[in-house]
Amino acid sequence: MHTNTSAFPVSIVGAGPGDPELLTLKAARRIAAADIIFYDALANPGLLDMAAPACKKVEVGKRGGQNSTPQLLIHQHLIRSAQQGLKVVRLKGGDPFLFGRGGEECLALRAAHVDYEIIPGITSGMAAAAYAGVPLTHRHRSQSVIFLTGHEARGGQAPDWARHARAADTLVIYMGVERIADICAGLLTGGLAAETPCLAVQWATITQKQVQAPLQQFSAAIHAAKLGSPAILIIGAVVDLADICGWFPGEQALPVQCLQQP
Incomplete structure (x- = not known):
């Protein structure tokens, strides 16, 4: 039986290509259970409507030629939030491991001894x-x-x-x-x-x-x-x-x- 909760403090979630209906069921459950969501510019903002009203939503988007959140700062946000005991979702456009810098975030979390899971998305x-x-x-x-x-x-x-x-x-x-x-x-x-x-x-x-x-x-x-x-x-x-x-x-x-x- 599936539950809405995860044993991992951080879920790195693929948001898919754009259409919210292409999100996986597991990704939807993690968004619904999150205390805080750090989301990309290319993740459909409609996905945030799946989150609980009390969930904090933080944009950490990257777009070429525009103001972007430094990658190291994103790492710090994820680590700090997990260490505070929050259920963290890192919502990334497409799939986290295909040109999504998901690997860099995993390495940073592992170095800080923070457990995580990867939820693939449609690239x-x-x-x-x-x-x-x-x-x-x-x-x-x-x-x-x-x-x-x-x-x-x-x-x-x-x-x-x-x-x-x-x-x-x-x-x-x-x-x-x-x-x-x-x-x-x-x-x-x-x-x-x-x-x-x-x-x-x-x-x-x-x-x-x-x-x-x-x-x-x-x-x-x-x-x-x-x-x-x-x-x-x-x-x-x-x-x-x-x-x-x-x-x-x-x-x-x-x-x-x-x-x-x-």
């Missing part, structure tokens, strides 16, 4: 593809998929897109819109065909604005549609299946032929 890369009707793997089109981040850590090396071009049949790129020109140029240099199908999905599972174009036109299509973050980029032959398998009534932004007009 936005998988959700964006599913809602667009793009199977990331397909027996006849894609036998491998790789998840990549579109930017480097502060002080780190920039991604080698030429090397990534042949890393898998399907590429799923997070946080790549701002670097889209460099990404496309690198993939072309690495040998990916100019006609490779590409799809960008903004606000997956919610409003879901989509841009589809071949690789050589992908950057121009994204800029023409004024598509911005948060967005997922999907590159590979499986993208063509969106025309057949797409089902979610999101916005299809600016067909490719519009870009070819003088």
